[in-house]
Amino acid sequence: MSERRQLINLAYRLTGSLADAEDVVQETYARWYATSREQREAIASPGAWLTKVAGRICLDLLGSARARRERYVGEWIPEPLPDSTEWGGPADPADRITLDESINMAFLVVLESMTPAERVVFVLHDVFRYPFAEVADIVGRTPAACRKLASSARRRVRASRAPAAPTARQADLVRDFKRAWESKDIDALVGLLDPGATMIADGGGLAAAVLRPIEGGEQIARHLVAIAGRTPGTTILQRTVNGQPGLVAQHDGVTVTVAAFDIPGDRIERIWAVRNPEKLCPWTGAGA
DSSP, rough: OOOHHHHHHHHHHHSSSSHHHHHHHHHHHHHHHOOOHHHHHOOOOHHHHHHHHHHHHHHHHHHHHHHHSSSSSSSOOOOOBGGGGOSSSSSGGGGSSOOSSSGHHHHHHHHHTOOOOHHHIIIIIIIIIOHHHHHHHTSSSHHHHHHHHHHHHHHHHHHHOOOOOOOOHHHHHHHHHHHHHTTOOOHHHHHEEEEEEEEEEEEESSSSOOOSSSEEEHHHHHHHHHHHHHHHEEEEEEETTTTEEEEEEEEEHHHHHHHEESSSSSEEEEEEOOGGGHHHHGTTTOOO
């Protein structure tokens, strides 16, 4: 059980879902206990065995996830994580997620663009520092093939991500954005958004959300002000989302939206708004 934190951290980065990560770890332990006592005692490194099994389960899950997401209603966004001090769910798996650069929303979104094999190889090698020989055993490829997959994944990361602004600067912009949204100030919102900004919402068919990305700072500002006008009584809180400054919207004390931001410079370039209630379980009551 001492390996649980490591496995949860690995599986969340590989699947983008805390619920899936928990399922992966449960299945990994089920396979461990399905072996005989003699087989378990013969395993020189239980941690390495568990990682290998979890990696393979994630690889299979990522393949089936692509088919599931083709049927998903609207856009799919990775599951947002609260800071451990703001965890509001019945259990504490978020306490086991290390909040570093590899879980910020922009990074997870880039991971979603990779093939399952690219993602598993890249996360295992570049994030968790497993040698290619071990990664090759997990994904069923040669070490040379894994090097090529990792190189391809790195190119995707470099092409998709600009360095983030300092955290303090991000926090200032998110605070100003919150105030402008609360006051329904379109001009102020437009000034905080990059002209080519994009906003993506994820309702999963279970909560109202635009089904396609909204492009352009002015269009996003007008949409946000329209939402504020339709939902009186909503409280907006500044919170840590996947290790970075973000916003949480609550109605009657229940979290209904978690917003993550991509701020590479002096303006907000991307907003991810998660409204699917199944992805907000860790936030229920958080910060209330």
